[in-house]
Amino acid sequence: MTHEEFTHNAQGAETFRQLTDVPEEQYFWEGYLRGIRRHYHGERFGTADEHTKWMKLSDDETRRDLGDGYRAGFKGVPIAQVSREKGGSEHGENHTGSD
Numbered sequence: 027m028t029h030e031e032f033t034h035n036a037q038g039a040e041t042f043r044q045l046t047d048v049p050e051e052q053y054f055w056e057g058y059l060r061g062i063r064r065h066y067h068g069e070r071f072g073t074a075d076e077h078t079k080w081m082k083l084s085d086d087e088t089r090r091d092l093g094d095g096y097r098a099g100f101k102g103v104p105i106a107q108v109s110r111e112k113g114g115s116e117h118g119e120n121h122t123g124s125d
Contacts, residue, residue, distance in 0.1 A: 035099075040055070043055035057095025057097075061098060081100070
């Protein structure tokens, strides 16, 4: 992932986090932001223990959104793809067309 891609993805996730009033969506984007940082910076961001804990959050029903977001970010899934999969567009609007 290039620096430009990282910046684009992180800025998009921060925008989505701020635009939503739905707590679960906010948690997802918070997790995504942390995961994309770990993906881009590697082991220089956070500790191995923190990474393991974040990866396991998807298994915890009460923290699943944080964990799912973290996993998507850590995998380096681009913001546009995550947005489409979550039912929106890259600009935070509802996705109604077909790809």
